[in-house]
Amino acid sequence: MKKYKFNVNGNNYAVKITNVEGQTISLEVNGTPYEVEMEKEVKSSKTPKLVRSSAPRTSAPKAITRSAKQSNVVAPLPGTIISIKVKEGDVVKKGDLLMTMEAMKMENNVLAEHDGTIDSIKVSEGQSLLQGEVLVEMA
Structure with missing residues (x-):
């Protein structure tokens, strides 16, 4: 449109x-x-x-499934990326630290929601973002 x-x-x-x-x-x-x-x-x-639009949420968004093999990790709050702890191709396990972001004057850890491989990182250090923006694509 x-x-x-x-x-x-x-x-x-x-x-x-x-x-x-x-x-x-x-x-x-x-x-x-x-x-x-x-x-x-x-x-x-x-x-x-x-x-x-994908599903009703009961808490801050964590991961949105795009297909059976790929999911996106999204920003739980509006904020700024402080540090990125992974790189593309890294294998992560559920609970591993992916990055740290500042939101509401607090540091928040963004963790892997499931085991997988980092396909792409959609943000960079120092970047400001809104709630729900894609941070990392995982498979």
Whole structure:
């Protein structure tokens, strides 16, 4: 449908609106799908509520399965990457430290959710990111 480019805190985001149904807008941010629910009446400037389109969540997102063999590790909170402890091709076990990020003035460890191999690292040290952004692709 429509494509937009945003620059937030020095980071570029390509946003593509794919579907609009009532108050729900389906969109992709840098290739990651989201559903945004717009409130009917906006009295002041508010940020739309982002809802993961793949599955209902009960806690902060950790890994989203893309296929039977590949999954993505996503940012549990908005923040900044402090250090990356793995590289592409590394074999990791469940609970291994992948990276450390600063969020809400605290250091947060991002751990492997399952055993696997690091296919690609989608972030770099010092990069700011939003909740739900893909950090690492694993197989």
